[in-house]
Amino acid sequence: MRLASVTSTQEVARDLPIGSVVVADHQTAGRGRLDRRWDAPPGSAMLASFVLDPHPLLSLAAGVAAAEACGANVRLKWPNDLMLRGRKLGGILVEVSGGKAVVGIGINLTSAPPGAARLRLPPDDLLDRLGAELSAWTSAPHSRVLERWRELSVTLGRRVRVELPGHTFEGTAQDIAEDGALVVDGQRVGAGDVIHLRQQGPGARSRAVPRRSARG
Numbered sequence: 530m531r532l533a534s535v536t537s538t539q540e541v542a543r544d545l546p547i548g549s550v551v552v553a554d555h556q557t558a559g560r561g562r563l564d565r566r567w568d569a570p571p572g573s574a575m576l577a578s579f580v581l582d583p584h585p586l587l588s589l590a591a592g593v594a595a596a597e598a599c600g601a602n603v604r605l606k607w608p609n610d611l612m613l614r615g616r617k618l619g620g621i622l623v624e625v626s627g628g629k630a631v632v633g634i635g636i637n638l639t640s641a642p643p644g645a646a647r648l649r650l651p652p653d654d655l656l657d658r659l660g661a662e663l664s665a666w667t668s669a670p671h672s673r674v675l676e677r678w679r680e681l682s683v684t685l686g687r688r689v690r691v692e693l694p695g696h697t698f699e700g701t702a703q704d705i706a707e708d709g710a711l712v713v714d715g716q717r718v719g720a721g722d723v724i725h726l727r728q729q730g731p732g733a734r735s736r737a738v739p740r741r742s743a744r745g
């Protein structure tokens with residue numbers, strides 16, 4: 530379903546059956562995680578919501594799928610921000626209710642807020658690739674999703690500040706657990722925000738990551 534203007538593609542999608550896709554040119558109340566806003570001028574971004582079956586690793590699988598659809602140089606910051614050369618290119622919001630999961634993906638194309646990145650790709654090509662990658666990665670073995678997320682990550686190995694409701698701490702992001710939680714100095718972080726502190730060594734973000742398919 531393609532719409533000119535909506536409050537949020539998530540709002541339209543949540544009333545539709547599994548398999549539906551909602552795409553809009555503009556959102557008047559685009560949402561990020563934790564009640565934040567997602568802002569994009571009309572026609573400047575890919576704004577889509579996919580209605581899918583719930584899946585225990587959906588947030589990470591959607592991140593991997595979106596990074597693969599965007600192509601080389603796009604990496605993932607935990608839990609699933611899309612990053613291009615250290616700047617935020619896009620974001621993913623997964624909302625589950627009533628036996629459905631709505632995966633909202635926003636990717637900047639012709640403009641980006643100050644400090645953010647954009648990707649010069651035709652929106653229809655990107656949408657086709659996203660649909661195909663989402664279907665592949667949501668049906669891939671969980672071990673493949675975790676392995677690929679680790680390869681594409683710019684968070685693992687970094688010093689990070691973890692911001693939880695009422696509690697903040699710093700440590701090294703060591704791994705992601707089997708359920709997708711981030712492990713920071715041995716502590717599991719299941720939700721919340723992670724801020725990257727100083728870069729260590731040559732840095733994951735400049736590392737070449739060969740392309741992979743969901744079939745391994």
Ligand code: BT5
Pocket residue numbers: 536537538539556558559560561562563565566567568569575576577578610617618619620621622633634635636637641642645646
């Ligand atoms: C996200 O939240 O990154 C998830 C964004 C999901 C947006 C899509 S668009 C289609 C679908 N319909 C919706 O209503 N939402 C989904 P979060 O990690 O909370 O990041 C939000 C933060 O990113 C904001 O507080 C800003 O700082 C920043 N931000 C807002 N708009 C941005 C943009 N266009 N590019 C880069 N950063 C942005």
